[in-house]
Amino acid sequence: MTPAATTPATPAYRRLSVEERRRQLLGAALSLFAHRAPEDVSLDDVAEAAGVSRPLVYRYFPGGKQQLYEAALGSAADELKLCFAEPQTGPLTRRLIRALDRYLAFVDQHDAGFSALLQGGSVAETSRTTATVDGVRRAAAEQILTHLGVAGTAGPRLRMMVRTWITAVEAASLIWLDEDKQPPADELRDWLVDHFVALLTATAATDPQTAAVTRAALATETADGPAGVLARRVIPVIAEATHLL
Known part of the structure; x- marks a missing residue:
């Protein structure tokens, strides 16, 4: 059966x-x-x-x-705030690379929503949503200042420099989406890290606190790291402008 x-x-x-x-x-x-x-x-x-x-x-x-x-x-804001959270060890540029990898991955996964969020103009935009977005920016800036070892003690120039870079990261992300995500994300990330180093060193030229922070940060960098690569690319260009000295 x-x-x-x-x-x-x-x-x-x-x-x-x-x-x-x-x-x-x-x-x-x-x-x-x-x-x-x-x-x-x-x-x-x-x-x-x-x-x-x-x-x-x-x-x-x-x-x-x-x-x-x-x-x-x-x-989404809570997730974005975590992007820049990194252990306070190792070269600063390596930390920025990992943070930007997470940030750009979020942008990639939430492309249209990310654009609508940061460009504004949505019928859903209110003072509360604006405050939420601004909170992400401020949290990211505080994380960067923490990586620089000056959380809570940063002077106005250094704080402005960091917030300017955060704004540049946002703007570059929006342009990246508008340009069909070109150049590749890793190239955009490396350029943003170079941008941070350039802003930091330019600010160091006129601000003693930033100068001290920059020296400390560069002391942890290696010749084969992002800062070393950038230096080797920039020095020949500057060398041709000795007439300015």
Whole structure:
């Protein structure tokens, strides 16, 4: 007698906790906002992406799409803030390379959403979203100042230099997206590291605190590292301008 066929067991349904459901909805929203401007994403889109009903989305975000967008933006901001967190060991340029690799990976994965976020003009933009974005910039600047060993004690010139570089990183990222992600991310990263070293040394010429920080940072660099490579490329160019001395 042939044994009766057995039906594969269906996995038991597991009700998600409030926090798990919220993370699920935020994940779906972030995925959509990553590739479409906020005004082009509806709650129905989020519900469909999460595999739930529209009323369920409203239950967790009664403020509608604006509340969901601000929550998703906050989640993305938390991720961006972590990009520049690095152990305080090793050459500064190596730390910047790792931080920028994470930052540019985020930009690559959230291209349209990143552009809409930083360029502004979205119908979802409010004072709260603007403050969230500014918070990312300030957190990144504080991380850089920590790497330089002057967190909490940086003078105005050094602080301005770091914040200027953060702004340049943002601008370069937006241009990179507009240029179909060319040059390759690793080339853009290396150029941004060179930009940081150049800004740091230029500021050191007129600011004693930056000069001390620069000497300390360069002392940890190696000849085959980014700072050494940059020096070998720049020195021949400067050598041709001896008439300025």
